[in-house]
Amino acid sequence: MKRARIIYNPSSGRETIQRVMLEIMEVYEKAGFETSVFETTKKAFSARDEARRAALDGFDLIVAAGGDGTVNEVVNGISGLEKRPLMAVIPAGTTNDYARALKIPRDDLIEAAKVINKKETIKMDIGKVTSHNSRLDYFMNIGAIGTLSELTYEVPSMLKTLYGYLAYLTKGAELITRIKPVPVRIEYDEGFFEGKANLILLALTNSVGGFEKIVPDARLDDGKFTLLIVKQSNIVQLFNLITKALNDGSHIKDKLVTYVKSSKVRVLPLSKEKMKVNLDGEFGGIAPMSFENLRQHLEFVAFTSKMKPHSRTMAQTADEVMLKRAEEEYRSASKEMKKNHKVNK
Structure with a gap:
């Protein structure tokens, strides 16, 4: 048996x-x-x-x-x-x-x-992580960097248990008012991004934070991350992007968003400020960090x-x-x- x-x-x-x-x-x-x-x-x-x-x-x-x-x-x-x-x-x-x-x-x-x-x-x-600052070696859903990505591990476990998804929404409303862009270089298969970004997201599935339109065309087994970079934006622009992401997924065509597929991604901070990495909703370490998709x-x-x-x-x-x-x-x-x-x- x-x-x-x-x-x-x-x-x-x-x-x-x-x-x-x-x-x-x-x-x-x-x-x-x-x-x-x-x-x-x-x-x-x-x-x-x-x-x-x-x-x-x-x-x-x-x-x-x-x-x-x-x-x-x-x-x-x-x-x-x-x-x-x-x-x-x-x-x-x-x-x-x-x-x-x-x-x-x-x-x-x-x-x-x-x-x-x-x-x-x-x-x-499955995503493989390489960094001397990493707490995890692999992740199965998302890797994220930026103020909003800190949401899941800033919500106390007791609040998660008592109030479920409402706890995330409440914390999210608080965090969005103090979002600040981070200077970064991001290297991927077909090129690179260098500048200030509000959010960096590597997705292996289309389900992110309970929503399925943030990375609407993600494939589960093609050997590619969906890389989404939200460039420096003000609060009004961010709210507009969030609305598009929740409604119809049209944010991926916005000029403030870089949206590509890549089998490997490397994230390099361009400042001395520590850049926390969220892996599957948990604190995963500090960038610089490299990611490889294991197909x-x-x-x-x-x-x-x-x-x-x-x-x-x-x-x-x-x-x-x-x-x-x-x-x-x-x-x-x-x-x-x-x-x-x-x-x-």
Whole structure:
């Protein structure tokens, strides 16, 4: 029997996951997985370390149950390994951007678990980070720099739990009045930007802060970041851009916005002021920082039949994934047998 390890954060969102954990386990058991659970602790990177341990122990499926921060830790735990297990997401956080991108139900944790029964998966791009100031090695959704990007880690966890998305909106209204541009050089595949910017965003999916039109044409598995740079703007111009981004996505054509696709991005501060980097909603370190897109690096259980065709280049069913892995293991075992046979001769 295949094995699944659920790694869950008991304090995510409105802290409801504990009440339905037995039902979630039952879903995976019925899907053919011998299922066990790990509750994260207050120790730093608890979820990351457990994900790595479980992957090295040969688990077939690792389920990240919590908010985007929990998903990020699990991604960091297994992305550096040669053999990476299948991943699933149970969205128990506040915004659940990644579950939105994977088309996982976000209003019912049991239904989210049942997506495993669809037998659909997708190989997702993952961002790799290089910097001596980085706290994380990988990210799966967004990398951001600028005052607005500090929003997610400036909202206290207690407010996130009590007031959910309203807490972000309240904090955002406060931050926008004190936005200041930062001098920076940004290098990407086809060129560079040098000047002052209010916001720098690298997106791997089209779901950013709960909105799907900020990077409307993002593809999940094409090996490219969507790079969005908001040039120096006043408050009126910023409000106009935000309105366009929330309504129809027409901000990407505005003269104050640089909007390109790139497999690699390098961010270099041009002042002595520390430039904080937000990775998947958490503080990720200080620039300078380089980003590389690892194409189709991790396989996720997803509701791919609900995805728009332009959002992906390739999707696989879980059966196809398992068959491919079995074929690879068979070829590897055959090579080893032939090698041993020659030695014995």
